[in-house]
Amino acid sequence: MSAPLIAVCPHCHSPNRLPAGRLADGGTCGKCKGALFAGAPVELGAANFDTHAGRSDIPLLVDFWAPWCGPCRTMAPAFAQAAKQLEPEFRLAKVNTEEEQQLAARFGIRSIPTLALFRNGQEVARQSGAMDTASLVRWVRAQG
Ligand SMILES: [Zn+2]
Secondary structure: OOOEEEEEOOOOOOEEEEEHHHHHHOOEOOOOOOEOOOOOOEEOOOOOHHHHHHHOOOOEEEEEEOOOOHHHHHHHHHHHHHHHHHOOOOEEEEEEOOOOHHHHHHOOOOOOOEEEEEEOOEEEEEEEOOOOHHHHHHHHHHOO
16 A cells, blocks of 8 residues: 555646555546646646645646747747656646746746756756757656
């Protein structure tokens, strides 16, 4: 018996408890019945960021970006592709720094795109600059 994990729903942002062995199967949210892992990045803002970063047992990879940033737009498809490969081991999220200036300020985001990896609410790694899917997946896995 492995201990249950908390995974936060990407649709309604409710924490869900699920057996660790069931993580690979994905599963559905107890509240909204949406897929807990949809293979796509979730858009986060000040209202739900801490739930995903702090309440979940799944490490959270955040892409801090902005609509006016060319390299960010270039990286968006690679990031979406990486979500398919990294879920459910990691949760991938995007924070629009133009709309979420408080979050950008809180994490001292100076250049975009910036990728930051969070475990149990703590930032454990950061990387600035656009990456392709393979480099992105490799970088995330290299963080242990
Ligand atoms: Zn839900």
